[in-house]
Amino acid sequence: MTAAGQAMHFQTRAGQQLRDAVLQRALRKARPLFVGKRARGMAGLAADGLDFESLRSTAKNIRNRTLADLDVWLAIFEERATASGAEVLWARDGEEVARLVVDLAKRHGVSLATKSKSMLSEEARLNEALAAAGVRPVETDLGEYIVQLAGEPPSHIIAPAVHKTLGQVESLFAEAHGRPPVDRGADDIPVMAREARAVLRQHFLSAEMGISGANFLIAETGSAALVTNEGNGRMVTTLPRLHVVITGIEKVVPMLEDFATLMRLLPRSATGQAISNYVSLLTGTKRPGDLDGPEKTVFILVDNGRAKLLGSDYQDMLRCIRCGACMNHCPVYFALGGHAYGWVYPGPMGSVLTPLLTGLDKAPDLPHASTGCNQCGSVCPVDIPLPELMHRLREEQVERRLQPWPERLALGLWGGLARRPALYRRATRLAARYLDWLAEGSGRIRIFGLAPQWTAGRDLPVAAGRTFHELYAARKRD
């Protein structure tokens, strides 16, 4: 798992990713698929007589209502989850999550833990903590399994291995499964999925602890809702004797009817499916007479920077249901891939959430990772104004003087000039001539020394060699 500090280096990483040809090939292939899937999902909604806008305003309202009384809904959830036989624990931050899980593992003699995808366990760097405590964590979502073998963090919240090509997956499998690598084509993908199934099946059967996230917590019933396609979520929550659910405090929704509304949007926004293959509502523990299910279920409700967003300018971000649609429609995400964002959450939602949860000073570039196209905002199923929130973060950077230093320097110089009109005119005239000279009259600059990263993947167009002031003056004379 990357450290939060990695989000510091967005620009450097972005440059590396732009030059990585294999990554670029994987991303080029995925983008139209993601976009096409959601479009088909939306067409399905319309065919059922449902309207995206009215569904999303209902969904937005559900999330807003919950957040407005989050203290009440958390209290109801805790009471009912406890009454159904589960234990509810709380964690202030990622470190506390890791400590609680390691402690549970030790007390229950756990040596192997199977995991269904949990972004919060990435926030907590849980796998490292478990390994350090002698517990083997095994990711079981196929994409998560692939990135775990590669020793990398996920690069997408619903398609963790979207940056990996077939060939890369094959070499990872060959090495991990102790067999010689084979030349694989697209027709072999089912064979490879079967191989992973067989290996992971043994882990499912022997793990003493299952760790999952929760897509939602239902206050009414004290349940966790888990949505998966592979069935690994069901395995992890059915077979081991101990089940630990790790999730953010904002994931609660009032009741089953609200969950039903959100489920009409979540899979369609994520993968275009009308419903995911497996949706499970898990309540309490194994009941008397039951032949399966965990003997102990523990919820870990995590803050890690969320509570302080309540009532702030950024509260809207807490509506997020982690569908991934914003990154699937983001030109910046598809130019760079998820790893460039440096922390758990990539794409537009990551550009907002990472600075909010880890500190704006630690992710200074992320609020700038936008083209302003607002595709993210228009597809978001809970109507989060992502570009607006990024804009607000940029304003906050200026107020707190946290912009990247070249920007601060440039703005400082410009500010000084702007207050001295004569000097300003002279300086801009000089600059315009200089740029024109750099462009050799072609109107484009290929490598611009003041912003080398900016011109590494594109040209800087140049004005006609005269400033606006000069042109304006000339026009007035005509």
Place this chain on the structure above:
Amino acid sequence: MTARDEILARVRQGVGRGDFAARRAAAEAALQAAQRGPQPAIVADPAADLASRLRDKAASLASTVDTVADWAAAPAAVARYLVAHELGEAAVATPEVATLDWAGAGLQVAGRGAEDADRVGISGCFCGIAETGTLLLLSGAATPATVSLLPETHIALLAASRIVATLEDAFALVRAEHGSLPRALNFISGPSRTGDIEQTIVLGAHGPCRVHLILIGDAS
């Protein structure tokens, strides 16, 4: 301060309102009201044929669907499917449906939870959901969850009279018949799948590779 108290204090501060008791009462009232969001067109359509909608949707999820007249005809239908797919004569079934006359159809069916070696699992369903072609299975002593999970082939028996229109209708049925929720409500929509290698969809990830639905007593 414990983590719990500290987090809840922060949440209360963020919420910024003191009238906890009044807001709690309003929340409880909202839970009673159980208000539904926008509903699909089939809900308002008196002529909607839920069984044929469920059949179509299940097929589009890559399940296969068969229809028989009554429960007594189910074992022979299962036997036909197993022969057609060369899946042998042995299966595990949930105790709930293990009482059907499987031997009469030439099958060896054990009523218990499933194990890794079981190739075929036979279960009933709590209900079917026409909107999405989904099967709802509840966990319980007579309905272990492993039967629909571990074997490569899951055969589900569903009475046509148990088909509802939407997820909300399914929740209403659970509340009416069970009161509180069992340990697991499993909504199953076709065989398990993954798209994690180059976005190529493969059926049969960790759950079953095949889901065969036998609708019982569908007059349509």
